[in-house]
Amino acid sequence: MKKKIACAVLGAMLLGLSLTACGNADNPSTGEITESGYPKREFIVAAIDSHDKTSAHEIEIFTNLVIERSGGAITFKVFYDNLLGKATDNLNTLSSGIADLGTVCTLYTPSNLPLSQITYCVPFAPDDPVLAAKLMYKVSEAYPEFYEEYEKNNVVCLGWKGNEPYKLYSKGPIEELAQLKGKKITLGGVYYIPWFQSIGAVPVNAAAADLYQTIKTGVASGSFVYDSIYCNYKLYEVEDYCLEVGLGARNNNVLCFNKDMWESLDEKTQQLFQECADEAMAEFQDWQQSEMDGWEQEMLDNGVTISTLSDEAKAEWAETALGYQDTLQTWIDEVTALGYDGAGIMSAYLQAGEELGYEWHFDTTPYIQ
Template sequence: MSAPAVTLADDFNATVAAGHPAVFRWVKMIDEAFAPGIATALEGSGHSMTLDGQYGGAIAKVGEELETVEAGLAEIGICQSLFDPAKLAVQNVTYYTPFVSDDPRLVSELMDDLHGSDPRMTEAYTQNGVVYLGGPVGIDDYLLMTTFPVESLADLDGKKIAAPGPAINWLSGTGAVGVSGNLTTYYNELKAGVYDGVIVFASAALPGKLYEVAPNITRAGLGAQYAGALCANADWYDDLPQEVQAALNAGADAAKEWYLSALEGAVETSFKVMGENGATITDASDEMRAAWAAGMDNAAKSWAEGLDATGVPGTEVLALYMNAMRDAGATPLRDWDKE
């Protein structure tokens, strides 16, 4: 009579943390695709899940999402490797390997597959008390937007160019003066003349109206990137019924497809609208791209060896990623892992 009842079905609740507001595509995918994907996967199971989105720094600032999920203040979050490089080091491999692929779908799906197949990619999550769910945050091909026309690398000499995080390494060998910057300040700094240009991606350049202050757009194929993914608190996830765990992964898969499809449409629209609003869009010549890649420092090698020294398999992951990209059909301008 006093034996506990066995619960065969339940409604689970989860708080989802994101430092960015919901206007950003990688946050919007939570409500637009992740939640519906979970609901679809749970149909007929007797279980359900309700998500409470806490976005825009409500409980976690940008780069604090992993720690918030690890502490159990949120069950799920956007673990942003780009903004948490100390804890998610190997996840930043794409930012140290420019000129590999300009296809965000290829980069995102490959990184998602590597997380699912190679424990070296998920070790950092395990060490920090979270589980990788999926829903990779892909970034479209980075390009150069400047206040002056660019016809050759010589045009960059002495110019102040802002770039985010590791992307500042991409300016080595160009003669440009690299300045650390981010999307929140680009417009005003360009307008004030603090920068002569920025390294940015089209889907962010349009809503940021950067074409108004830097109307010269040079597509150099610097590369599409991987910036993070959905993660869950490990203790919470492990206590869930197996079918609910599977539903979370199914929801993340739905979010991935929604996100990439929306991104691809946004990139096409961005170039169209920026061109209609006076931007001059040019493709860098093969010679310019080859010279740019050849002149760069091999930051990937230094990054990987630095991780090796701390016990993190940086060199192994660098080779893993580059080999996987080549096997997938990418043609890197430099084989960063073989030098």
């Protein structure tokens, strides 16, 4: 029995060592420069979902582009569905060299990537994922510290993507904010919780897989999630009203490369990866929009009533939420304490949104420098 246990432990250790060896700067390659001008090489990829899901589809697009552009010289061994570690720990999976490339969800890394949390702390940000992504790229051009905070974690940020917006789903219609008082709503997030608490809603914690039973049994009467989650788990069977609240699309997921591995690459290969990352992110946004249209149609086909929160109600909620807890100032104070120009960055972020044609639903005057 002891021998069997020892063998099992040894096997697990060898697997870990094998993957680490594949994913560090000593990753073996033939050294052969192919006709395409790129070295023959394979990279390890850690994806946090399956290839056809919004949390990982950019991986499939990116790797296919690189393989094609390199003439097949560069290939990838992709581990989908968190096979190399939990999604919440993918930053460590990449920074430690277990994998060379992967997606980092910034929602899980507030202490490691504090600047990137700016995407979560502003209520009623753009609902359009493309605009949300443009906003992050624009502010990072003015403040390269956004890229530098990734490098401090031994990864290189190749690009941000805008994720589909959260919406509020419920058993009954919600026509005004006052109806949310006392309602139990499943939601999470450092900033979402106080926003809902400010109007009297009661946050309930529930994993995506548990939402159906949570709503069906009455533990909660509504959920604040993505259309994709709502449709994947057929939540329209237990809650058939959708309110597009407009709290905003977020830049949750970032395509990252292990920094040690990145610095071992020649300039031409780095340029290929960056160009393919830029193209993959743009292609992903088009694909995601198509998926979003499909989810909405699925909802309509299943009798879901969809409505939109008025601009007046958004302004009222934003004022109430920021009066309850000024999440913008909270973020400013937190990053300022870390040595960043929090006020300057927030000002640039809000102004960038306006320059991109977005109209904020709250008074930005106190935050604009």
